[in-house]
Amino acid sequence: MSALHHTLIFAAAFLAVFCQSAFGGLRHLLGAQIDLLPALMVYAALNAGLVTVMSFALFAGLLFDSLSANPLGTTVMPLLIIGVMIQFRRDLILRDQIFAQVLIGLLASAIAPVLSVLMLLSGRHEPLIGWGSLWQWIVMAVGGAVATPVLFFLFGWFNRTFGYRPVIETSFRDDREIRRGRN
Amino acid sequence: MLRRPHYFAVALVVLLTLLVLSLPASITARLKLAIGSLFLPLFGLTSGAQQASTKATDTLVPRGELARQNEVLRRENQQLRVQAIQSDELLRENNRLRQALGWEAQSPWKGRLKLAKVVSRDPANWWRTVQIDRGTKDGIKEDCAVLTPEGLVGKIYSVSLTRSQVVLVGDPSCKVAALVENDVRDGGVVGPGGPFDGSFATMKHLSRNANLKPGQNVVTSGLGGVFPKGIAIGKIADVHPSESSLTTDAQIKLNARLDALEEVWVLIKQ
Numbered sequence: 001m002s003a004l005h006h007t008l009i010f011a012a013a014f015l016a017v018f019c020q021s022a023f024g025g026l027r028h029l030l031g032a033q034i035d036l037l038p039a040l041m042v043y044a045a046l047n048a049g050l051v052t053v054m055s056f057a058l059f060a061g062l063l064f065d066s067l068s069a070n071p072l073g074t075t076v077m078p079l080l081i082i083g084v085m086i087q088f089r090r091d092l093i094l095r096d097q098i099f100a101q102v103l104i105g106l107l108a109s110a111i112a113p114v115l116s117v118l119m120l121l122s123g124r125h126e127p128l129i130g131w132g133s134l135w136q137w138i139v140m141a142v143g144g145a146v147a148t149p150v151l152f153f154l155f156g157w158f159n160r161t162f163g164y165r166p167v168i169e170t171s172f173r174d175d176r177e178i179r180r181g182r183n
Numbered sequence: 184m185l186r187r188p189h190y191f192a193v194a195l196v197v198l199l200t201l202l203v204l205s206l207p208a209s210i211t212a213r214l215k216l217a218i219g220s221l222f223l224p225l226f227g228l229t230s231g232a233q234q235a236s237t238k239a240t241d242t243l244v245p246r247g248e249l250a251r252q253n254e255v256l257r258r259e260n261q262q263l264r265v266q267a268i269q270s271d272e273l274l275r276e277n278n279r280l281r282q283a284l285g286w287e288a289q290s291p292w293k294g295r296l297k298l299a300k301v302v303s304r305d306p307a308n309w310w311r312t313v314q315i316d317r318g319t320k321d322g323i324k325e326d327c328a329v330l331t332p333e334g335l336v337g338k339i340y341s342v343s344l345t346r347s348q349v350v351l352v353g354d355p356s357c358k359v360a361a362l363v364e365n366d367v368r369d370g371g372v373v374g375p376g377g378p379f380d381g382s383f384a385t386m387k388h389l390s391r392n393a394n395l396k397p398g399q400n401v402v403t404s405g406l407g408g409v410f411p412k413g414i415a416i417g418k419i420a421d422v423h424p425s426e427s428s429l430t431t432d433a434q435i436k437l438n439a440r441l442d443a444l445e446e447v448w449v450l451i452k453q
Contacts, residue, residue, distance in 0.1 A: 014221075017222075017306060018222055018225050018226075020306035021222075021303040021304060021305070021306045021314075022225070022226065022229055022302070022303050022304075024304055024442075027304070027442075028442060028443075031379050031380075032308050033304075033306060033307075033308055035306070050189050050192065050193075051192070054192060054193065054196045057196065058196060058199070058200075061200075062203075062218055063218060063221070064306055064307075065215065066214075066215045066216075066218035066219035066221075066222075067219055067222065067303060067305070067306055067314070068305050068306055068307045068310060068312070069305055069307070069310035069312045069340070069348070069350065069354070069356070070307055070310070071204060071211060072203055072204070072206070072211040072214055072215050072218075073200045073201075073203035073204040074204070076196075076200045076203075077197070077200055080193070080196060080197070080200070084193055113308070116307070116309075117309060120309070123204070126355035126356075126375075127307075127309035127310065127355070128309045128310065128311065128353075128354065128355060128375055128377075128378040129309060129378060130377045130378050130379070131377070131379075132377045132378045132379025132380070133308070133309070133378045133379075135379060136308045136378060136379070140308070
């Protein structure tokens with residue numbers, strides 16, 4: 001995985017948190033804001049190493065909490081748990097299949113808010129929860145499920161467009177060239 | 184499969200997170216504002232783009248329409264000036280009577296209101312907070328009341344030099360001492376509403392025999408010490424007994440449109 005790829009994942013997390021905070025179109029339309037960080041974590045966990053997964057959880061979680069009323073660090077733990085769980089079984093996951101991407105995106109986006117709320121409740125905070133939260137949870141899970149393959153496609157496209165192409169090796173070597181003539 | 188060094192690394196990050204979570208609130212508030220300031224260029228860019236689009240739209244408005252709007256605003260301004268003369272006189276009279284009774288004089292809001300733009304909303308679905316583009320350099324402090332011409336919006340939760348976080352009415356962290364504008368002036372506390380619809384809040388601890396009807400106005404009572412008396416909050420939409428049946432709860436339709444906030448007024452503390 002190239003440095004560009006790593007930078008792209010972190011930049012995407014930064015932009016995702018900004019967009020979730022600055023633009024409320026989906027919130028007005030669906031009654032809930034879609035969280036893209038679990039979907040990004042799925043991509044990072046399936047395509048990068050554990051160090052990237054951990055630093056992504058820290059970076060994205062702290063960014064999210066800095067714009068939210070969550071206590072700082074609340075979002076780090078759910079993202080870390082999701083990332084480590086996927087890393088643990090990533091050899092068994094068919095990461096190129098859209099169905100697998102959707103399913104893992106759905107699970108990650110469904111687990112992340114539940115873990116965040118559990119963390120808040122265990123810290124004796126009072127998040128706004130009620131029957132309406134069930135709808136918000138469904139919107140977040142489905143939104144994350146849809147976003148995951150889209151993110152895979154976008155990152156793939158970025159990598160193909162801006163990444164280094166592999167050098168095609170040929171059998172030609174100039175030091176082995178048989179030169180005819182006197183020079 | 185993860186190797187042993189990986190487990191150590193994960194444990195280290197978990198410990199680091201727990202350490203951040205257990206930091207004192209004052210330190211985490213500063214850390215949050217420091218990390219959040221990374222977004223300032225993007226928020227500035229968004230605000231600049233909005234201003235540019237507004238200017239572009241303004242140039243397209245015909246001159247006749249502008250003249251008509253100008254005339255309407257001029258008349259409205261004259262009306263408000265006449266009303267202000269009357270309210271000044273009422274204020275003087277009120278202060279005289281308060282002085283005669285030995286009550287503390289009410290401080291006027293004039294010159295204490297700061298206009299602020301809403302730059303972002305809470306990305307989490309379980310809080311109702313927004314960030315505004317005013318901070319300590321504009322004289323804003325924690326617990327300042329935030330309002331719109333329609334009614335109460337919330338209060339300042341945390342402040343940095345150039346930004347502040349406003350916790351909105353209906354969030355669990357924003358409880359407002361309020362009273363109903365009926366004959367008895369029933370008092371209660373406006374607290375969190377449901378998570379789904381941000382335009383409602385719940386008024387609790389109302390008397391069981393309270394004479395409440397849908398449509399009655401709810402205003403701040405000034406008892407909590409945070410919000411001045413008399414700011415409109417909303418109207419009663421529904422009344423039902425509380426879970427314990429000892430008190431009455433009322434569903435309040437908020438006056439201010441909290442889901443479409445663009446600009447708010449912050450009442451600076453004296």
